[in-house]
Amino acid sequence: MSGEESQWLTVLIAVLGGAIRVGTPFLFVSLGECLTEKSGRINLGLEGNLIMGAMAGYGVAWITGSAWLGVLAAGATGVVLGFVHALLCQQPRVNDIAVGIALMILGTGLAFFIGKPLIQPTAPHLPALHLGAWSDNPALRAALEINALFIVGVLLAPAMAWFFRSSRWGLAIRTVGESDDAARAMGLNVNLVRMLATMAGGFLAGVGGAFLSLYYPGGWSEGLSSGQGLMAVALVIFARWDPMRCLYASLLFGGAGALGPSLQAVGVTSGYYLFNAAPYVLTLILMIAASSTKVRSGMPGSLAAR
Amino acid sequence: MAFAPFLIPLTALLLSLALFGVFVSLAGADALAVYHSIYRGAFGTWFSWQNTLVSAAPLMLTALCTALPARLGLIVIGGEGAVVVGGLAAALTGLILIDTNAWLALTGMALAAMLAGGLLIGLVGWLRHSRNVNETISSLLFNYISIAILSFLVIGMLRDPETLNKPSTHHIGETHMLGALGETSIHWGFAYGVIACVILWLLFKRTTFGFAVDMIGGNVRAARLSGLSVGRNIFLVCLMGGAAAGLAGMVEVAAVHGRANTSLNAGYGYEGILIAFAARHHPLAIIPMAILFGGIRAASGLMQRDHDLPDATGLVLQGMIFILLLASEAVFARLALNKGFKA
Numbered sequence: 013m014s015g016e017e018s019q020w021l022t023v024l025i026a027v028l029g030g031a032i033r034v035g036t037p038f039l040f041v042s043l044g045e046c047l048t049e050k051s052g053r054i055n056l057g058l059e060g061n062l063i064m065g066a067m068a069g070y071g072v073a074w075i076t077g078s079a080w081l082g083v084l085a086a087g088a089t090g091v092v093l094g095f096v097h098a099l100l101c102q103q104p105r106v107n108d109i110a111v112g113i114a115l116m117i118l119g120t121g122l123a124f125f126i127g128k129p130l131i132q133p134t135a136p137h138l139p140a141l142h143l144g145a146w147s148d149n150p151a152l153r154a155a156l157e158i159n160a161l162f163i164v165g166v167l168l169a170p171a172m173a174w175f176f177r178s179s180r181w182g183l184a185i186r187t188v189g190e191s192d193d194a195a196r197a198m199g200l201n202v203n204l205v206r207m208l209a210t211m212a213g214g215f216l217a218g219v220g221g222a223f224l225s226l227y228y229p230g231g232w233s234e235g236l237s238s239g240q241g242l243m244a245v246a247l248v249i250f251a252r253w254d255p256m257r258c259l260y261a262s263l264l265f266g267g268a269g270a271l272g273p274s275l276q277a278v279g280v281t282s283g284y285y286l287f288n289a290a291p292y293v294l295t296l297i298l299m300i301a302a303s304s305t306k307v308r309s310g311m312p313g314s315l316a317a318r
Numbered sequence: 319m320a321f322a323p324f325l326i327p328l329t330a331l332l333l334s335l336a337l338f339g340v341f342v343s344l345a346g347a348d349a350l351a352v353y354h355s356i357y358r359g360a361f362g363t364w365f366s367w368q369n370t371l372v373s374a375a376p377l378m379l380t381a382l383c384t385a386l387p388a389r390l391g392l393i394v395i396g397g398e399g400a401v402v403v404g405g406l407a408a409a410l411t412g413l414i415l416i417d418t419n420a421w422l423a424l425t426g427m428a429l430a431a432m433l434a435g436g437l438l439i440g441l442v443g444w445l446r447h448s449r450n451v452n453e454t455i456s457s458l459l460f461n462y463i464s465i466a467i468l469s470f471l472v473i474g475m476l477r478d479p480e481t482l483n484k485p486s487t488h489h490i491g492e493t494h495m496l497g498a499l500g501e502t503s504i505h506w507g508f509a510y511g512v513i514a515c516v517i518l519w520l521l522f523k524r525t526t527f528g529f530a531v532d533m534i535g536g537n538v539r540a541a542r543l544s545g546l547s548v549g550r551n552i553f554l555v556c557l558m559g560g561a562a563a564g565l566a567g568m569v570e571v572a573a574v575h576g577r578a579n580t581s582l583n584a585g586y587g588y589e590g591i592l593i594a595f596a597a598r599h600h601p602l603a604i605i606p607m608a609i610l611f612g613g614i615r616a617a618s619g620l621m622q623r624d625h626d627l628p629d630a631t632g633l634v635l636q637g638m639i640f641i642l643l644l645a646s647e648a649v650f651a652r653l654a655l656n657k658g659f660k661a
Contacts, residue, residue, distance in 0.1 A: 054454075056395075100641070103648030109393050109454055110595040110644055113588055118637025124630030125345070234630075239462075246459055249452075285473065289466030292459045296451075303450040 019278045029155025030270020031263045032162055033228045038262035039165040040220030041244035046258050048213035049248055051206045052189040052314035055097055056112025058217040059241030060119020061090040065221025067127035070232040074135035079226050086222035087215040093119055094214025098207035130232045138227045159227045172255035185209050189312035250295040252310035265291045330646035334638040347625045355624045359617030368503045374612030378511030378604055379566035380590025385599040386559035390535045396442055396457025397563040398587025399464035400435035404564025405571045406468055407434035409578035412490030423494040427568050435564015436557040443556030447549040465583050472579050486579035496573035507569030514562050519601035531555055596643045
């Protein structure tokens with residue numbers, strides 16, 4: 013194998029590994045946001061959930077010695093933040109975008125405040141499966157070190173798609189998301205359904221945060237998240253409110269995020285910041301195209317109506 | 319009920335301060351002493367007032383970026399991106415005009431920054447009007463795209479090789495920096511912010527343009543039937559909002575950093591969104607709100623040193639105030655429902 017060829021192979025393997033590692037938090041926040049938006053409300057505050065989840069997950073894992081209890085605690089903080097979001101948004105004249113940003117600031121602040129003593133200690137990591145054991149290429153082995161949470165997320169995507177398509181509760185969420193009036197006519201409690209959807213979405217975002225602190229990049233620090241929570245909203249549009257497409261989109265965003273560092277590893281240093289922007293440009297183009305061709309974008313009716 | 323517009327936010331503010339007091343007490347600090355530090359750090363001395371007003375300058379301008387389109391019923395959250403492209407355009411212009419005099423350079427920088435920020439948000443408005451692209455999402459995406467372009471340029475072709483830790487453009491020249499107001503340490507950015515808020519208030523309150531905008535915001539179809547060009551007005555309002563946030567980027571470059579770098583992405587845009595909502599999108603109310611939150615930014619250092627609290631304490635206080643101010647909107651709405659109170 014010539015030198016140049018193996019370089020590109022290195023990049024390819026790093027992007028593959030990155031798609032999985034960097035993509036997992038994207039997967040959880042986007043599934044969470046998808047669930048919330050299907051009920052007709054945007055939660056822009058998932059960045060706060062993510063960072064709170066990372067902090068709480070790390071703290072609880074360190075205290076109890078169990079990484080999985082940490083994941084649970086991370087989800088629980090997400091539920092609390094989701095509850096606050098839903099409670100405020102169901103009041104008259106309270107804007108969900110503004111509440112989301114306020115919760116992002118509050119969640120980030122609380123996580124940094126409470127998490128100050130957690131920067132030093134080492135918490136147990138989440139277990140990983142070594143699917144690359146057959147290969148003797150160390151880069152490939154590292155790339156195929158699959159975390160258990162990633163597998164949970166991959167299974168969750170089709171489960172959520174089934175839930176929306178075929179379950180009674182999924183139908184309730186979709187109805188509330190499409191039209192308040194139709195939902196009321198069916199005897200559904202619109203605010204309650206939205207609250208539950210926001211809390212469950214918050215749980216998933218919190219779990220995504222636990223992945224950040226308990227697996228990759230690992231550890232707790234204030235620079236842990238690089239805005240994955242904020243991007244969830246863009247991801248869901250990119251995925252057109254479809255859980256399965258959330259999975260593909262998360263892998264794509266993860267791979268795009270890993271492209272820069274892996275190009276840097278083989279000596280391409282400039283230009284990769286533009287690759288980082290590629291997913292956003294793509295999302296924007298998709299939005300423009302979807303609006304002009306009158307193709308059903310999959311957007312819940314009550315989001316489209318405003 | 320005439321005092322309700324002041325009483326309700328004030329109550330929300332006091333409640334959030336009380337909540338914050340409980341929070342810092344739980345963290346082992348003396349709440350009253352913390353309040354005292356906030357007061358001293360933000361408004362206690364002339365020195366702290368100056369810091370407060372300096373921090374308030376970009377916040378006023380970024381708040382306008384959300385408050386103006388909100389009059390049309392649009393929720394634009396692209397202030398962060400407009401600050402970034404504005405700062406970048408200002409630095410580029412400053413470098414091109416580096417051999418000219420300071421007045422020319424600063425004017426050029428301000429105009430370039432306003433144009434860049436204005437076109438960015440103007441594009442958001444145009445996409446909304448002509449292609450029905452959700453303005454909230456597209457402006458969020460433009461934030462990321464702008465930051466990526468900034469990072470790309472300051473690491474690549476625009477980089478001053480001497481900036482090692484924080485890649486930046488070349489310096490615009492010490493003599494071309496934006497000066498202070500008189501003998502104070504408050505730079506001209508603060509004046510820009512106040513002037514922008516006042517002029518835009520007059521524009522929206524006293525001119526036919528402002529009336530047309532309010533009409534579109536109230537009922538698009540009625541506005542269209544009476545012959546107003548909806549698209550043109552949406553574009554113009556977004557252009558003005560973006561220009562204000564772009565000017566904030568110019569102020570950061572010309573008065574603070576002297577260069578464009580990723581410090582431009584310091585959260586002024588996101589804080590501005592909340593200030594706009596807290597001020598209920600009223601350009602004049604933005605001024606005191608921005609000063610309030612500028613004060614919290616200015617006081618967080620003192621709070622941290624005096625009481626050994628983490629540096630995120632200011633962020634927690636900000637978050638609490640924003641949450642309760644937003645929640646207080648519901649009280650307004652309830653009043654409006656019950657008593658026909660015009661909020």
